[in-house]
Amino acid sequence: MTKHMKLTFAAAVVASLGAPALADGHIPAPYQPYAGTTLVVNFPAHPHYNAAIKVLPEFTKQTGIEVEVDQLQYLKMRERQTLELTKREGDYDLISYVVFSKADYVFADQLENLARFFMNPKLADPNYDSADLIDGYVENIGLAGGEKGYLPGPTASLYGIPFGSETSVLGYRKDIFEKHGLEVPTTYDELLDLACRIPELEPEMGGLASRAASGHQASHAFLLHLNPLGGGIFDDSWEPIVNNETGVEAANALKTIVDCGIEGSQTFGPSEAAAAFAQGDYAMFLDSIAFAATFEDPSKSQVVGQVGWALHPEGVKRASQTGGFGIGIPKNAQNKEAAFLLMQWLTSKEADLMIAMEGGNPSRFSTYENAELNAKYPYAATFGEALKYADPDWRPIIPTWGKINADLGTTLSQIITEGLDVQEGLNGVAERSRAIMDDAGYYTWN
Numbered sequence: 423m424t425k426h427m428k429l430t431f432a433a434a435v436v437a438s439l440g441a442p443a444l445a446d447g448h449i450p451a452p453y454q455p456y457a458g459t460t461l462v463v464n465f466p467a468h469p470h471y472n473a474a475i476k477v478l479p480e481f482t483k484q485t486g487i488e489v490e491v492d493q494l495q496y497l498k499m500r501e502r503q504t505l506e507l508t509k510r511e512g513d514y515d516l517i518s519y520v521v522f523s524k525a526d527y528v529f530a531d532q533l534e535n536l537a538r539f540f541m542n543p544k545l546a547d548p549n550y551d552s553a554d555l556i557d558g559y560v561e562n563i564g565l566a567g568g569e570k571g572y573l574p575g576p577t578a579s580l581y582g583i584p585f586g587s588e589t590s591v592l593g594y595r596k597d598i599f600e601k602h603g604l605e606v607p608t609t610y611d612e613l614l615d616l617a618c619r620i621p622e623l624e625p626e627m628g629g630l631a632s633r634a635a636s637g638h639q640a641s642h643a644f645l646l647h648l649n650p651l652g653g654g655i656f657d658d659s660w661e662p663i664v665n666n667e668t669g670v671e672a673a674n675a676l677k678t679i680v681d682c683g684i685e686g687s688q689t690f691g692p693s694e695a696a697a698a699f700a701q702g703d704y705a706m707f708l709d710s711i712a713f714a715a716t717f718e719d720p721s722k723s724q725v726v727g728q729v730g731w732a733l734h735p736e737g738v739k740r741a742s743q744t745g746g747f748g749i750g751i752p753k754n755a756q757n758k759e760a761a762f763l764l765m766q767w768l769t770s771k772e773a774d775l776m777i778a779m780e781g782g783n784p785s786r787f788s789t790y791e792n793a794e795l796n797a798k799y800p801y802a803a804t805f806g807e808a809l810k811y812a813d814p815d816w817r818p819i820i821p822t823w824g825k826i827n828a829d830l831g832t833t834l835s836q837i838i839t840e841g842l843d844v845q846e847g848l849n850g851v852a853e854r855s856r857a858i859m860d861d862a863g864y865y866t867w868n
Contacts, residue, residue, distance in 0.1 A: 449486045452544060456760040457486030461515040463764070464503060466496045466747065469712055470586035471518065473782030474768060480776070481767050487760055496520065507532040512754035515761040518585065518747045521563055522827075525819045527750070528566040533581045534751040536564075539762040540580075547766055554771065554786045559584035561814040563748030572819040581750055583769045584785045586712075588746035589734075589812040590646055591805060593699065593707040593717065596730045598624060606732045610651065613708075613735045614675060618682040620705045628683040631695040631704040632676070636835035639691045640676075641827050642745075644834050646708060648672040649816050650737035655826070655855070656818060660864045662855045664830070665848035673837060673844045680838050688839050700725060708734065710745060711805045715781045731801045733808050741813045746783065778802075822862045826855045 449457045465471040471493065478489050492514070494502060500523065506512045507527065519527060527533045540546045552560075560583070561574050568578025592613075594606055602623050607613040617629035632646075633639040648654070653668030663669065680687055684703050687695075692709055699707040700716060700723040707713070716722050717729045734742040749768065751761045767773055769785050778784045778795050789795060790806025817823065833851050836842040859865065 450484070452547075453485035453487060453763060456757075456763065458488075459757055459760045460488045460490060461757055461760055461764055462490045462492060462513055463516040463518075463761075464499060464506075464514045465491055465493045465518050466499050466520075467493055468496070468586060468747070469715060470747070470777070470782040473777045473780035474585070476780045477773060477776045481764060481773070485763065485767070487764065489764065507752055507754065509754055511756055512752050514752055515755045515757045516749055516764055517752055518749050519582065520747055521745055522817065522819055522823055524563060524566060524582065524748070525572060525821050525823065528581050529821050532753050534753055534755070534758060536580045536582075536751070536762070539751075539759070542759075545759060545762055545766075547770065550766060550770060554788050555769070556584055556587050556785060556787060556809050556812070558744055558809065558812040558814050559587040559746070559748070559785070562744040562812070562816075562819070563587075563746075564750075570815075570818070570820070573814060582748035583750075583765055584746070585749040585769060586747035586783050587785055587809065587812075588710040588712050588743065588783060589805070589808050590709060590743035591711050591714075591734060591808050592732045593709075593714070594730050594732065595702075595705045595725060595728055597728045598627070598705045599730075606730070607706075607735050608732070610647070610675065610735050610737045613706075614678055616706065617679050621682055624705065627702075628687065628698070628704040630679045630683070630706040630708055631690070631699040632679045632683070632687070632708060633690055633692050633695055634676070634680045634688050634835070634838055635691045635694075636839075637828060637831040639831065640834040640838065641831035642692075643679075644672055644676050644830065645817055646734075646743060647675045647737075649743075649813055650734060650739060650741040651675070652738035654815075655830075656859075659868070660859055662852035662859075664855065665845065665852040669848050670844050673834060673848060676834065677838055677844070688835075710743065711808070712746070712783060714799070714801055714805070731804045733804070733811070740811045741816070742808055742811050744812045744814055744816045822858050822864075825858050826851075829854055 475491055482488050503517055506514055563584045564580045564582040565574055565578040566572055566581055568575030607616055620629040633643040651668050651672050653672055655664050657663050696713040698704050702724045718726050720726050749765050751758050755761055774784050774786045774789045775792055778789050784790050787806060790802050796802045830851050833847045837844055837847050
């Protein structure tokens with residue numbers, strides 16, 4: 423398959439977004455060598471990327487570079503990329519990847535280091551203002567080779583740019599809180615108290631809608647609590663600490679939340695938890711900012727106009743999730759310089775605001791502070807504040823994380839649904855995690 427052929431993957435939703443160049447035929451100098459190029463990009467089926475697709479014709483209008491989008495459900499996107507990135511010449515010029523894929527792709531040498539593009543004065547926009555990008559997400563999505571292998575440091579390099587940054591925030595039913603004179607929880611003690619007190623006040627309603635399904639979803643929900651409570655998966659020597667006192671506290675917090683939920687909440691993924699909140703079955707929702715627009719959509723929500731937003735409650739520290747997506751250039755891409763121009767344009771101040779106005783998640787602090795955006799989406803300022811606390815070390819972004827994460831999620835599900843003792847379950851996770859890390863060589867230098 424060539425770059426200029428329409429993609430025909432059976433599972434893909436493909437959008438051809440070519441448009442004429444500027445009306446007077448003038449293309450700005452940086453884009454002139456690439457006018458007429460067709461880029462193929464791989465995006466997930468996700469609200470942020472749906473918004474981004476809407477503004478791509480403007481990119482083509484400004485640059486003369488056409489764009490074809492291969493949009494796939496996230497897991498299918500990852501499967502497709504696993505195949506594409508191993509080819510000598512790939513079909514994708516620009517890809518989106520979820521945060522924990524960074525370690526896999528960089529370790530396999532499948533993403534371009536972006537330094538040479540930003541060093542090229544013919545390509546790098548001097549007005550890009552990289553300092554305005556949400557720094558926790560630049561570190562989380564883009565940096566590799568620094569501290570712990572995935573955090574900032576003198577040896578770190580940039581491989582991607584945030585595009586679809588997400589963090590955890592607390593949504594709550596303003597009408598329910600007003601009815602019962604409740605205060606919005608700011609601490610974990612307050613959050614857990616309300617999670618179980620609300621069902622007593624509103625017998626048909628759960629307290630806090632949460633992910634809990636076996637595997638990645640249960641693990642994700644556990645991490646939502648582990649980080650602000652001051653815990654972690656490993657210490658600085660890669661010894662597992664998931665089973666220490668804080669790990670047990672986080673697991674018990676998750677179990678309490680699920681036990682005080684509605685029937686069937688043990689099987690919730692993020693979409694099911696959001697749907698339950700949107701249908702009025704819960705008074706609180708702790709998850710990604712990506713769901714906010716859904717709750718204000720009358721075709722999907724019964725709580726329109728009744729949802730307030732607050733920062734992720736504080737444990738021993740203020741910390742929230744780092745999740746979502748970034749974009750990078752595959753090593754085997756055929757149009758790397760044009761792909762960089764698209765990457766740079768999509769994450770520029772101009773395009774970031776355009777995408778945000780269409781319902782996407784900004785990558786820049788200045789966008790969250792924009793008056794026009796806040797007029798349309800009143801929760802934007804709160805989300806911008808929450809992103810200041812997004813912790814790039816929220817989870818270990820290392821090649822072994824996939825195995826450990828799956829094991830952790832399965833064990834947490836057994837704790838939630840089968841009555842497995844919390845300490846016993848986490849001790850098993852710690853023991854198996856250490857064996858995985860040992861096999862991968864993490865103790866070689868000890």
